[in-house]
Ligand SMILES: CC(C)=CCC/C(C)=C/CC/C(C)=C/COP(=O)(O)OP(=O)(O)O
């Protein structure tokens with residue numbers, strides 16, 4: 001039974017309550033019953049949460065979220081000690097969330113944060129999870145995004161792009177995939193992080209990414225979404241990375257876009273309005289961005305191909321339903337955003353719930369759909385990097401005007 005139904009999908013009691021046919025598969029009626037029971041539970045959660053939010057005109061608690069996010073930059077609870085190797089991430093999540101809310105910090109705070117990120121940079125290039133830690137592709141992505149969100153000359157100049165190129169070559173594998181750090185794991189996050197930082201800071205070269213698109217295509221699973229590496233399960237986080245990376249390489253035609261579309265449109269849950277990360281799992285606000293953001297690429301790809309299914313005014317998901325899920329179910333009344341009702345706030349979920357909310361609000365830089373109060377409007381994002389659109393444009397212009405001399409392959 002454990003083989004049939006992975007243990008993290010259903011509790012033992014839930015599995016026990018299912019009826020199985022002669023082939024050992026759960027019967028349709030028993031699955032339907034399970035669906036009804038899940039719905040009742042979820043409706044109860046939604047009902048509880050709705051008591052605190054005006055359902056007819058939900059309000060984004062901007063000031064409360066901003067206060068919590070600002071505090072997170074200096075005061076983290078003890079329980080965050082486990083994120084000691086992800087400190088650039090904590091900075092990026094808070095700074096990007098504040099930028100989406102169009103909240104500013106004091107100039108001296110930006111200077112302090114810039115100084116801290118500089119200490120996370122490795123002498124061998126790239127950024128580690130904290131001062132003195134080995135460079136890691138994910139921390140490099142977070143640090144580069146945080147510095148570009150700050151967007152001062154001082155912050156742009158922290159990034160040593162000559163050594164960053166060397167670091168990227170050091171984690172590139174002969175087949176075009178990327179390990180996350182020396183002796184680390186290969187997965188599609190690596191390809192995406194390497195592409196994102198190299199495009200944003202103007203150090204991209206086609207040689208660095210030779211074979212990368214072909215490797216990423218091998219991560220597209222039979223379901224249609226992308227997995228961490230070939231042969232694994234399709235997941236929203238990796239699907240964003242896979243599609244964004246293929247898009248940045250201009251090689252999205254190499255994957256099966258029809259299968260991708262079928263997979264991703266089925267990840268928005270009818271009842272809650274939010275996205276699940278993978279088949280049969282629960283809705284979680286962070287997928288508002290990982291899945292929601294991927295729709296921007298999908299839209300552009302289908303639009304290029306003149307596919308009649310795309311309407312220039314809307315993404316291919318229910319933008320209102322996603323906004324309702326985030327605004328009604330995922331705001332902690334005292335500030336901060338959560339995965340789902342019953343969970344506690346954290347900066348990761350603030351960042352990705354707000355990023356997803358922004359995607360759902362802006363179909364283009366002109367066309368907007370705002371659920372609830374007009375004051376809920378967030379800044380638009382740049383989907384390739386997930387920093388604000390303005391921050392991305394400013395950073396790209398800065399690095400275009402300050403190119404590093406070409407050095408070729410090391
Ligand atoms: C740029 C970058 C570093 C991107 C990261 C992308 C990302 C969020 C990947 C998801 C990782 C993962 C296996 C989550 C499953 O967790 P789970 O089993 O707790 O969640 P689930 O039940 O929702 O699947």
Ligand SMILES: [Zn+2]
Pocket residue numbers: 284285286287339349
């Ligand atoms: Zn989550």
